[in-house]
Amino acid sequence: MTLLLSLILAICTGPGLSESSLRVRLVSGPHRCEGRVEVEQNGQWGTLCDDGWNMENVAVLCRELGCGAAKGTPRGLKYLPLPDKNQDIVNQQITCSGMEDSLAQCKLEELDYGICTHKEDSGAACDPFPFSETVRLADGPSRCEGRLEVKHQGQWGSVCKAGWNLRAAKVVCRQLGCGRALLTQAYYNRAVQGPWPIWLSWVSCSGKELTLQKCSLSPWGGSTCTHDQDTWVQCEGPFELRLEGGDHCSGRLEVLHKGLWGSVCDDDWGEKENQVVCKQLGCGKPVSRPPHAKKPFVPGVGQIWLDDVRCSGNETSLEQCRHRLWGYHDCTHKEDVAVICSGP
Known part of the structure; x- marks a missing residue:
């Protein structure tokens, strides 16, 4: 991790968090992917001050919890029951780029003005459905290599390889929780062609997007491509x-x-x-x-x-x-x- 949390996450009513004990959760929300933000220290859960709390931070938290897209930064007071008045509060400002895998990898700074109260607890709202449920690599040797398919209106469809490049592949590999995107020749196995639609004619990404849906996309449907032009993506699989x-x-x-x-x-x-x-x-x-x-x-x-x-x-x-x-x-x-x- 960028910084040891034992040095940088100090809870106002107790000692700092240690890296090995850090856990994050959302409580009192309608599902596990929405609620008031809490972090754990030695078995005790504390709330998080909302100073500097933003959508980039929520995007990282959603990823860490295995949830879907970040949807909002609601106030922690929204979620009942409210925390006990004696519950610890983390008085730190967290600054994320949105690309980190966990909040612990973000920049964490001491607040230099006062301390927070439970009226300033952070909240987070994520889509309960993981990103991986809208993108997949099909008919390949593993879940990290195959023909790119995206889900639209409840149906899976392929993506034309027009304009496809390594930057776009990086986004897909990141979204699926796979390793690095690899340069590969476009490949398609005609033996597994199916009746699915071709949803996208082209995709343009910078490589920094969190999901393929954040890239520039052609209008859904109406493609003039054939399945011989389907996009094939190869990522490094998770290391064992x-x-x-x-x-x-x-x-x-x-x-x-x-x-x-x-x-x-x-x-x-x-x-x-x-x-x-x-x-x-x-x-x-x-x-x-x-x-x-x-x-x-x-x-x-x-x-x-x-x-x-x-x-x-x-x-x-x-x-x-x-x-x-x-x-x-x-x-x-x-x-x-x-x-x-x-x-x-």
């Missing part, structure tokens, strides 16, 4: 990780690709990358070894999948970090990455 040779939270790092486990080269690997691995595995924080200590685990055999992995430390999973193309490296297994985390 494991630590071998120790226990669940320590060992030689391996990633799964194309059904085969392989190791990761330690070129440019450091503390930030360790943080992301421990976070993704739910294993706390990395435990440092002496700088010249021998690696504590036996080198792997077979495939070396990744090299030159670079993370900022903000990522929630390794798939969000930069790396060379799968299988391209200049390493031997003597350079396999090993990670030791503090534990679940």
Whole structure:
């Protein structure tokens, strides 16, 4: 995460939130995707001050909760029953770009004027239906690769590849919770052609949109394309990780690709990358070894999948970090990455 919440999220009636204990929820609303915003500290839930609270923040919160599109920033007072007057309040201003995966990755600043009361509690309204229910990749080898389909008026239809580019593919991959968009030749399997309509003739995206529906779209229906021109999208699938040779939270790092486990080269690997691995595995924080200590685990055999992995430390999973193309490296297994985390 960008900043440790133990240093930056101070609750006015108690100590700061710790990164490992942070949870977010919406309470007292009509469904789990709308309500008053609360965050947890050591088993105690506190409300969030609404100073600086905006739609970009709500968009991130909706994504974090697995909800659909951000719909509004209602006042927390709207939702009954009201919080207990003694309930903690987070007196911090949160500033998100709208692209983060969680509120913890946003910029968090101390308020330099007074403290909030429960009359200023934040609220959030998200669509209860996830974004992924309006976009899918069909008839491919996985949910992260296939023919692009969008839902309109309750019916799935395809998208013509006219003007399609990597920027638009990035939006789709982000919307589906997959990894990076990959350059791929347009492909369509005629054996699985169906009777569905072609909903969109063209799509134009900047690459920064949260969903495909936020891009510039042609009018729905009325396309002159044929199904031979359907758009095919390929994303990296979510990384599956494991630590071998120790226990669940320590060992030689391996990633799964194309059904085969392989190791990761330690070129440019450091503390930030360790943080992301421990976070993704739910294993706390990395435990440092002496700088010249021998690696504590036996080198792997077979495939070396990744090299030159670079993370900022903000990522929630390794798939969000930069790396060379799968299988391209200049390493031997003597350079396999090993990670030791503090534990679940």
